[in-house]
Amino acid sequence: MNDQHLAVRGASKRFGTASVLDDLSLAVARGEFVSLLGPSGCGKTTLLRCIAGLLRLDAGSIAVAGRDISALPAHRRNVGVVFQNYALFPHLTVAQNIGFGLRAQGVRAAEAAPRIAEALALVRMAEFADRPVTALSGGQQQRVAVARALVVRPTLLLLDEPFSALDRKLRETMQVELKHLLREVGITAIFVTHDQEEALVVSDRIAVMNAGRIEQLADPATLYQRPASLYVLDFVGQSMRLGGTVSAAGLGEVTVETRLGTVRAPGAFAPGSRVVVAVRPEAVTLTETPPGGRNTLAARVSEVSFLGSRTQLHLDLPAGEDRGVVELPRLPPGIGPGSAVPLAFPIADTMVFPAA
Amino acid sequence: MERLGRWLSGGALALVILFLLLPILVVIPVSFTEAPVFRFPPEGFSLQWYEKIGRVDGLLGAIGLSARLALLATVISLLLGTLCAIALVRGVVPGAAAVSAFMLSPLMLPGLVLGIAMLQALREVGLRDAWWSLLLAHVVITLPFVMRTVLASLSLFDFGMVDAARTLGCSYPVALWRVLVPNILPGFVSGALFAFIASFDNYPVSMFLVDVRTKTLPIQLLNYLEISPDPTLAAVSTCLIALTVAILLLCDRLVGLRRLAPV
Ligand SMILES: Nc1ncnc2c1ncn2[C@@H]1O[C@H](COP(=O)(O)OP(=O)(O)O)[C@@H](O)[C@H]1O
Numbered sequence: 001m002n003d004q005h006l007a008v009r010g011a012s013k014r015f016g017t018a019s020v021l022d023d024l025s026l027a028v029a030r031g032e033f034v035s036l037l038g039p040s041g042c043g044k045t046t047l048l049r050c051i052a053g054l055l056r057l058d059a060g061s062i063a064v065a066g067r068d069i070s071a072l073p074a075h076r077r078n079v080g081v082v083f084q085n086y087a088l089f090p091h092l093t094v095a096q097n098i099g100f101g102l103r104a105q106g107v108r109a110a111e112a113a114p115r116i117a118e119a120l121a122l123v124r125m126a127e128f129a130d131r132p133v134t135a136l137s138g139g140q141q142q143r144v145a146v147a148r149a150l151v152v153r154p155t156l157l158l159l160d161e162p163f164s165a166l167d168r169k170l171r172e173t174m175q176v177e178l179k180h181l182l183r184e185v186g187i188t189a190i191f192v193t194h195d196q197e198e199a200l201v202v203s204d205r206i207a208v209m210n211a212g213r214i215e216q217l218a219d220p221a222t223l224y225q226r227p228a229s230l231y232v233l234d235f236v237g238q239s240m241r242l243g244g245t246v247s248a249a250g251l252g253e254v255t256v257e258t259r260l261g262t263v264r265a266p267g268a269f270a271p272g273s274r275v276v277v278a279v280r281p282e283a284v285t286l287t288e289t290p291p292g293g294r295n296t297l298a299a300r301v302s303e304v305s306f307l308g309s310r311t312q313l314h315l316d317l318p319a320g321e322d323r324g325v326v327e328l329p330r331l332p333p334g335i336g337p338g339s340a341v342p343l344a345f346p347i348a349d350t351m352v353f354p355a356a
Numbered sequence: 357m358e359r360l361g362r363w364l365s366g367g368a369l370a371l372v373i374l375f376l377l378l379p380i381l382v383v384i385p386v387s388f389t390e391a392p393v394f395r396f397p398p399e400g401f402s403l404q405w406y407e408k409i410g411r412v413d414g415l416l417g418a419i420g421l422s423a424r425l426a427l428l429a430t431v432i433s434l435l436l437g438t439l440c441a442i443a444l445v446r447g448v449v450p451g452a453a454a455v456s457a458f459m460l461s462p463l464m465l466p467g468l469v470l471g472i473a474m475l476q477a478l479r480e481v482g483l484r485d486a487w488w489s490l491l492l493a494h495v496v497i498t499l500p501f502v503m504r505t506v507l508a509s510l511s512l513f514d515f516g517m518v519d520a521a522r523t524l525g526c527s528y529p530v531a532l533w534r535v536l537v538p539n540i541l542p543g544f545v546s547g548a549l550f551a552f553i554a555s556f557d558n559y560p561v562s563m564f565l566v567d568v569r570t571k572t573l574p575i576q577l578l579n580y581l582e583i584s585p586d587p588t589l590a591a592v593s594t595c596l597i598a599l600t601v602a603i604l605l606l607c608d609r610l611v612g613l614r615r616l617a618p619v
Pocket residue numbers: 015020038039040041042043044045046047
């Protein structure tokens with residue numbers, strides 16, 4: 001990735017004694033959409049505010065297009081921000097909101113007017129130009145916030161949980177719409193979200209954040225199939241995971257004794273290590289006579305959830321590090337809560353992590 | 357029963373309005389009387405009492421002094437009060453709730469107590485000049501009026517808007533000016549209005565701080581009333597009523613009267 005558009009290096013930020021960003025690094029290519037995904041309070045907003053210049057880093061640097069902007073104040077960075085609550089100006093109309101940045105940058109009215117009109121058309125809000133922003137719905141306010149940030153042609157667009165204020169149905173439409181719009185504009189964008197499905201929908205790559213650090217930065221498929229840690233495994237998608245002890249190791253494969261039986265997985269751990277083996281729910285099939293190269297386990301079903309296109313089985317496992325979710329395209333007859341089921345899954349799809 | 361209640365409350369409202377309005381309505385015609393005494397209904401029509409305002413010793417001077425004092429105290433309070441309110445609302449101050457209660461306390465304190473306290477404190481630090489004493493005391497009087505309305509407006513203000521303005525190219529002070537000020541303008545205007553009036557007609561505090569040559573209007577008026585109770589006072593009152601109405605109309609044009617009501 002030599003076409004680095006945004007480069008955050010060694011970023012650290014504390015509030016009092018609490019370390020919120022901890023030696024964090026992040027590189028984003030030009031035109032790329034990256035999601036910052038992490039639970040509430042892990043420092044996502046803080047990182048965005050540091051990139052926008054609304055907060056100063058305690059240590060580290062931020063460069064955009066090869067230029068170090070760490071020392072610039074927010075108003076000289078030209079980094080667009082769509083705030084979580086949109087922060088529209090209630091004393092101005094839709095068009096005035098969008099024109100605000102142009103006026104602040106000293107663009108003359110004659111030159112600003114067509115750019116405002118263009119931005120209004122881009123977000124399909126032309127007929128609302130002279131409305132007060134307080135009279136708009138949530139989705140319309142979001143469009144105005146996006147247009148207001150884009151009209152000044154920022155080098156980078158930051159969006160802080162832009163869909164969290166919308167109801168579910170609208171959220172799904174807006175996610176696709178916004179992704180399409182930003183692709184059209186050709187801007188580099190960073191989405192903040194705590195919703196893993198949203199991250200999968202809107203981004204080219206996802207940075208999973210944990211307590212002020214980036215745990216893994218990868219494309220959605222890699223993140224799902226090859227999570228770098230238990231944390232990422234749990235945060236992105238569901239899984240069946242079992243704690244156990246390595247009983248044998250060699251030739252890039254380990255054998256692990258778990259509560260439900262013996263599991264083999266590609267990996268390298270010393271015998272005796274405490275580990276967690278995991279498999280994604282859709283890799284599991286119910287069969288007593290699997291083809292070769294598979295692990296087989298016997299488990300008991302505790303709950304069945306019908307999800308339309310697929311059915312989830314929750315396995316009866318003691319509370320703790322074990323978690324059991326298995327997904328089937330359709331439920332075989334005779335299986336319900338309490339049934340004993342034979343599980344099979346490819347050794348190649350089995351993951352193994354050091355126990356937390 | 358319900359009808360009776362409605363009649364009673366309607367009647368009470370009418371009565372109160374009448375008592376509030378009547379003295380004011382009496383003062384205006386009396387100011388145009390030809391008679392040398394304060395009597396209603398007025399006899400004839402003349403402007404002699406208005407002319408006399410200029411001839412009464414010290415009256416014009418007192419009007420000027422009070423106006424200058426109220427204006428200056430209001431401007432200082434607006435600046436100081438807004439900055440203090442921002443500090444309190446943004447949580448940079450430990451114990452913000454207690455501090456703001458303390459800063460609003462002159463509203464609840466009897467003016468006499470404040471006056472005596474100011475007199476003692478100012479003399480203690482060696483300030484004997486009446487004008488500066490009055491100005492300091494009037495800033496203390498007006499500050500809570502500004503603080504009260506600005507704090508109320510700021511607590512509803514989303515400082516995220518200031519951040520938004522900054523990312524769009526405004527420096528911090530410019531962002532405050534272009535986003536914060538317009539959004540809390542009604543708070544400013546109504547705070548300033550109440551502050552100005554509180555200073556302009558303050559009697560109990562000023563009483564302790566004036567000297568022979570520096571007398572504010574309320575004090576000068578009361579002195580005059582004791583010497584010669586003629587309709588000049590009605591003329592002055594009528595002018596003040598006209599001024600108040602003019603200011604209210606102006607504010608209505610600026611921000612709308614409904615948004616002026618203190619929160
Ligand atoms: N201005 C601040 N002062 C003190 N602590 C803060 C401040 N802003 C954020 N924090 C703390 O930093 C942590 C990360 O916050 P934030 O970046 O908003 O998380 P996220 O956006 O991922 O939910 C939280 O624990 C929060 O309480």
